[in-house]
Amino acid sequence: MACHSHHYWPDVTLEAVQQYWRDAAALADNKWGPLFEEKIPAWQEAVARVLGLSAPERIAIAPNTHELVYRLLSAFDLLRQPLRILTTDGEFYSFARQLQRLEEEPNVRVTRIPKEPYATLAQRFEEELHGGDYQLAYASQVFFDSGVVFPRLLEIAARKPERTEFAIDGYHAFFARPSDLAAVADKVFYTAGSYKYLGAGEGLCFMSIPANCSLRPLNTGWFAELAELENRAERVAYADNWLRFAGATMDYSTLYKGLAIFQLFEREGITVEKIHRYVLAAQRRFLDTMDSAGHPLLNRENLIHHDLENSHGHFFTFDCGDSGRSEQLQEELLSRGVLCDRRKQLLRLGFAIYHPEGETYRRVFVS
Incomplete structure (x- = not known):
């Protein structure tokens, strides 16, 4: 009964890992083509179907959500500009720890709304969201310590101020609770991964990106310029898709496992x-x-x-x-x-x- 932490892997994942090894061994450096042209788009499309997202090309991937969230934070010019963040006192350790460290910097201020009582959380959070001058709001869809769902979180996100970027930690909701993000897809960053309820193991997380995002992450890796790698310009440019928040080299065995599980569940009619x-x-x-x-x-x-x-x-x-x-x-x-x-x-x-x-x-x- 620790499946909220680590779901057991379906048997199809063994063949998936072996197939990843065979592909990598046979293709060596040429593996990047099939990965970026076939495997990653297939994963993005599967995630988009589950979440009701219409633009799978705006789903960034990384080994963990912390990497993606910190890349988002780095887009706010942490080194020079004031940054005000609204969140709750119930966020997962990696984000909570990161905020504590950032608060040591004089330009960063964090407001934490107490999650309890849950009955008034939505009202209290939204009032502060519209009453304060926040560059970023961040909250969990399902709180990791209690399993309680943040009441009306998607409604709050849909009404967010234009000036505020809004990020949702969906890790304890993805592939557990039905989540339709269609109404907020162009307004929020949504993070989750494969370690828990999908049952594909650690090493593959994602973040959906709102439409018309123009943020320029300070934390950026070579994957972000894959389209121009052989004719690299001197300036740092960003693509208008998931590569805007891309990082660098990672192990894609979990990508193979995740795709195998999606295919298994589709065959079996499991939604x-x-x-x-x-x-x-x-x-x-x-x-x-x-x-x-x-x-x-x-x-x-x-x-x-x-x-x-x-x-x-x-x-x-x-x-x-x-x-x-x-x-x-x-x-x-x-x-x-x-x-x-x-x-x-x-x-x-x-x-x-x-x-x-x-x-x-x-x-x-x-x-």
């Missing part, structure tokens, strides 16, 4: 909507089992939630009170064959399509 319905049913079974068990820690009083049916991701988080209790509970669950993870006093239990129906969750509560 994000079907996955989400299956997980919702699994969560209901878990809650029914939990309610009848009377567990001292795993109960509704300790469950962090807002709206379990409509505003929750694919994992539950329980506040055990302190890190000692959460660690002890994690060890007890592991002794019964239940794998989960924790963040200090918070214990997280995830749900996936490879959890069979029936009495799957009884061992969580019966020692």
Whole structure:
């Protein structure tokens, strides 16, 4: 039940990795052609279909979302100009740490809106967004520590001020919750990756880019000028597609794995909507089992939630009170064959399509 952290890989990924090796070994430096002309466009189109994006050529890729987000941050002239950022106090470690470091610079100011109470988060965040002079707003679609969905986040993004760039961390929503970005595709940067719910492993993340983006990232790599590599100009130019935010050389084995999974799910008729319905049913079974068990820690009083049916991701988080209790509970669950993870006093239990129906969750509560 740690599938919110690391989904198990479908079996088709083994052949995909071997095919990547065979292609790289046979083609050597000539592998860049098929990668950039066939594999990457296929990946972009698959991601675009899942998210309702009409311009797959504006989906940048990198080994991790931190690289993409920092490339976005670098476009704001961090070295010289004032930068005001609006975010929440519930963002993932890499972004939270990066902001703490940036705040050491005198020109960077960060406003963090408390995520709780969740019922008023949307109102509080949007009021600050329109009331302040922010160059960047950044928020998670599903919070990594609780699994709670940011209420009405896409609506807020659709109404953002023209002066503010808006970035959404969609990692705990992508390939878990149905997400239609069509209405905000030209307004937001959306980041996610393959490590969690797609089940393709680490090493392949993406960021969709709004239309007519003219930002010039200070952090830029040689991939960004692939179209002009053999006739390189002296000036630094940027393409009007995903290469604007491209970096440099990376391992593409996960690209092969991700494409194999997309193809598998298409053959089997497995959609994000079907996955989400299956997980919702699994969560209901878990809650029914939990309610009848009377567990001292795993109960509704300790469950962090807002709206379990409509505003929750694919994992539950329980506040055990302190890190000692959460660690002890994690060890007890592991002794019964239940794998989960924790963040200090918070214990997280995830749900996936490879959890069979029936009495799957009884061992969580019966020692």
